[in-house]
Amino acid sequence: MSVRNAILGLLAHRPRHGYELHDAFEAMVGGEQNWDIKPAQVYSTLNRLEQSGLVVEDGVAQDGGPEKRIYMVTDAGLAELRQWFNEPSLSDRRRDEFFLKLMLSLVVADGDPRRLIYTQRAGLYRELHALTAQRSQVNPASQLAYILLLDQAIMHLEADLRWLEMVEARLDEISRQPIPEPAERPRGRPPMDGNR
Amino acid sequence: MSIVKTEQLTKVYGQGATAVTALNRINMTIQPGEFVAVMGPSGCGKSTLLHLVGGLDQPTSGQVLLDDRSLSGLKDDDLTTLRRRQIGFVFQFFNLIPVLTAVENTALPLILDGMKQADAHNQAEVWLTRMGLGDRLSHRPDELSGGQQQRVAIARALVAEPTLLLADEPTGNLDSRAADEIAALLRQISHEWHRTVLMVTHDPRIAAHANRIVFLKDGTIVDDTRLSDDGQYEERVVREKMAVMA
């Protein structure tokens, strides 16, 4: 959904053909190391947007060829874009793979929750190191956008590390609590509702 | 050959019922040119480790080897000389002398070591310029920002061309921007000038500049993580590069 809407937005900025859209997207996000999309994904998205009446063809680039069809956004496309802007973008941090590992390491034989925490911490620090190195290569005078993007990732990693530290500090306490079990349900069929 | 090696390094403060084991049999090896961060909760022994590695304090048992030479075997005078020539120290508080200029502060270790003032000042200017302070040579500490004062302190720590730089919370007294700059500078000191850097910090952002993190807890190493090999060379290469610079 975000790639589709980003393509709408790039076309609302100015008409472009598929390959330009691919390159414009990657440039916007600071390169394929940050967000890698395939040209084929761009073309298929453009087809779907065209079928939905959100974009239309606006001529063919001078140097011709089927890949060089230029698209522009329609009024319906602009309305869709506006609606996207009007919604907050939230990610669900409660669906966390590490949390599952942690809970299960507390109950399975040979589970070593402390080692698990250290392994996770090491991974987060390696990521933080890589982003810090990437950030130091970016020119703040001309590439502020990438700095903002990298800072967002860096700040999330810092928060993850803080949380891990808290988990480690409370590990003994957690270990003494049984992991949550499903609530007891009555056996057999659910009773008929007699009050209707 | 490692630049720093600790063997069963142990430090107990006090005696009897009130004894505190600050370090408990630490075995750690650091290669030339590495940039290592030491992390862990308050009181876990980070500063104690740095002090013992730098010969500022004596272990209760075990030993520290610098360049394969045990510090335990050294006479006081030899230890003082080794500390002055081989090891640079940087602390959270910059410890600059208020009435001296940046050049004078930086040159001080050389002058104490018997170098002529003019030569010492030349060498101080070289390091201050490398630290980005070429236009602040005659400023006194109170005319410099916190970050700039810490750069002077780092120049002073490096002016005698030590192989090892020990830094205890070098960014602890700085705002986050100046802290990031100092961390990037320490990285440069390791990557471009091939000094070995051992830095204590509790700030993940600062530690992330290092190539390796040693995690302490209750006086023992609980984890030792390599973050990347960028800027790290083979030992032979580091020693050659240092020889060229000297």
Ligand SMILES: Nc1ncnc2c1ncn2[C@@H]1O[C@H](COP(=O)(O)OP(=O)(O)OP(=O)(O)O)[C@@H](O)[C@H]1O
């Ligand atoms: N000179 C001393 N006399 C007695 N105990 C000491 C002395 N120096 C340190 N300690 C104790 O040794 C332990 C380790 O201290 P150390 O200063 O090395 O911790 P640290 O990890 O540097 O902590 P922080 O993050 O707070 O600086 C602590 O329990 C401390 O109270």
Ligand SMILES: [Mg+2]
């Ligand atoms: Mg300390």
